[in-house]
Amino acid sequence: MRPVLAAVAGAVLVLAACGTGSESSDGSVTLIITSNAISGGKNAETADWTTRWVIPEFEKEQKAKGRQVHVLFQPSGVDDEQYKTKIALDLKSHAGADVIDVDGIWVGEFAQAGYIKPLSEVAGPEVDSWEGWSQIPKAVQGLGIFEDKKYGLPQGTDGRVLYFNKDLFKKAGLPADWQPKSWQEILDAGNALKAAGVPVPIQLNAGTAMGEATTMQGALPLLAGAGAQIWADGKWTGGSQALKDVLGFYHQIYTTGLGDPKLQQEAQGRDKSFAQFAEGKIGILAEGDYFWRAVVEPKAGVAPMQNRDAAVGYALIPSERPGSGIRGQDFVSMSGGAVRVLNPNSKNPKLAWELLSFMHSAKATTSQLAGAARITSRTDVNDEVLGVDPMLKFVSDEVLPITAYRPPLAVYPEVSVALQEATAAVVSGKTVDEAAAAYQQKVESLVGGAANVTS
Structure with a gap:
């Protein structure tokens, strides 16, 4: 080349x-x-x-x-x-x-x-x-x-939100105007969906097969909700408490039957999750506005939903707790663009x-x-x-004012893979501490040592 x-x-x-x-x-x-x-x-x-x-x-x-x-x-x-x-x-x-x-x-x-x-x-x-x-x-x-x-x-830019199926929510006794205010409220909704027989209550991208979608749709918004960014003040986030909180949330979803761990390992897992949501098999899915305008779009979508406008709800991604997000925010998002x-x-x-x-x-x-x-x-x-x-x-009115971006640095893609590997570890059964420690070690090797990483 x-x-x-x-x-x-x-x-x-x-x-x-x-x-x-x-x-x-x-x-x-x-x-x-x-x-x-x-x-x-x-x-x-x-x-x-x-x-x-x-x-x-x-x-x-x-x-x-x-x-x-x-x-x-x-x-x-x-x-x-x-x-x-x-x-x-x-x-x-x-x-x-x-x-x-x-x-x-x-x-x-x-x-x-x-x-x-x-x-x-x-x-x-x-x-x-x-x-x-x-x-x-x-x-x-x-x-x-x-x-x-x-x-x-x-x-142009974009934003990440939580999508949910209103028909499944109704079946589970959940409101059509659902807006969780904490991670616990997401888990509570997932448990209600599980009790109502929904096959996959929550889809949160995890693992390396999902690639950057794991990082942008899942890990980074959650990290922002825990009050941290992957890179800030000249240092990379390592196996910190915020990172452990993120991995703990993944652990709760994928070890309690709220998510499908096998789906995260499939080469076409993200596309399959799109199809399952459109088929009414997934209750809550974290994605960008691309999902709305190009995936479940009724006429030309990848997985078209004829009843999209009536059946698909959307909500802001909450911080771990009210006020715990970056900049003291109650809600968070991630965006990309040129x-x-x-x-x-x-x-x-x-x-x-x-x-x-x-x-x-x-x-x-x-x-x-x-x-x-x-x-x-x-x-x-x-x-x-x-x-x-x-x-x-x-998204324009509510998401963009609170959004954040990936660090524009050459080593970021490698750090992103390390983050994907950490989510894969907890999804496959490793403890949060084990996954966080391995992530810390990997990031230190990527960015020039412990002095450049917070822990």
């Missing part, structure tokens, strides 16, 4: 020589946008929106200001890690596009390497006075923040910022939706477009 990537980087350098905010002899300026998107292929909607709406609209806006600006789109349609390597090579070589799409979990790694810089350092004080900041909840801004500095503008950053090597950084902020304006954000109901980073756009979907409106 390295020779291929080197060749790609070389091609980028050639393109960058006539772009990257450079000014031509006729006084015109050329800017370049890049993302891992290509018309007719990967993330085609983003590619088409960029070429058909962003570029002509921005060029027209600049012409009205008396400026001759040309914008080029540099597409990609490769594996995410290959795209990441390509971008890193560009930035390391002081080349590449002016506006760059990156995954939010790359921000810290790129910042530590010096590949990207805070937006205000690149483009100046006008960044801080941008109107969009007031429309993006501070928790959502966190997707592009590293060590309290804003490196990027968040694109951001756009500025190339610190742009020859016209202020104009590049105009392009970036234009791409995140209300007008541009609405146009990118193309009539679809999806959660964006902007509250004003969400208020306008999500009224037709109360669940997505719920």
Whole structure:
């Protein structure tokens, strides 16, 4: 792969020589946008929106200001890690596009390497006075923040909730407007469902077969509910009391018949859990809003539920106890998403910022939706477009203000696997203390020793 990537980087350098905010002899300026998107292929909607709406609209806006600006789109349609390597090579070589799409979990790694810089350092004080900041909840801004500095503008995001089957809840004598206020209340509901004969009262992703879904849908929201984050203040969470509380919750679910431990070990276990929920065999399931809009969606879902709107309820994920969550919260969530950053090597950084902020304006954000109901980073756009979907409106209004994000550091994926292994251990019968100790040891080996881990 390295020779291929080197060749790609070389091609980028050639393109960058006539772009990257450079000014031509006729006084015109050329800017370049890049993302891992290509018309007719990967993330085609983003590619088409960029070429058909962003570029002509921005060029027209600049012409009205008396400026001759040309914008080029540099597409990609490769594996995410290959795209990441390509971008890193560009930035390391002081080349590449002016506006760059990156995954939010790359921000810290790129910042530590010096590949990207805070937006205000690149483009100046006008960044801080941008109107969009007031429309993006501070928790959502966190997707592009590293060590309290804003490196990027968040694109669309998501949120995790608890889904429940209202028909099964009715059978178990539970309320249709269920909103647990503690982990114990989740267990209580699970026991009521079990007594009513529900095959799988609670589905909480666990183990390595579920991959990152275990971490994002289960372990990290629970950790936040126990008052901790996987990485904070320069240290990684090890086998701490918060981590033991999380593993203890898993232990209670999977050793008392409230969850199906075998499902967590199957290669297609997550897909199978989707089907079982749609079939009325799972009472409570922790998932992201993707589950609502793409899995049980009545017409085109992976596991469509014709009666979704009437039968599927959703609730906030409670902290372990009221007030015990991060930031003293009663409820918690986790989110993911992409951001756009500025190339610190742009020859016209202020104009590049105009392009970036234009791409995140209300007008541009609405146009990118193309009539679809999806959660964006902007509250004003969400208020306008999500009224037709109360669940997505719920996520926008109630979940995003309290959400948190994965640490944007290179070692995170390996720490995530260690966390998945810890959940698998308790699901398979090991004690919480055994699993926590093994996790502590693994994390220390990954992040440079005990000094970098809380215990």
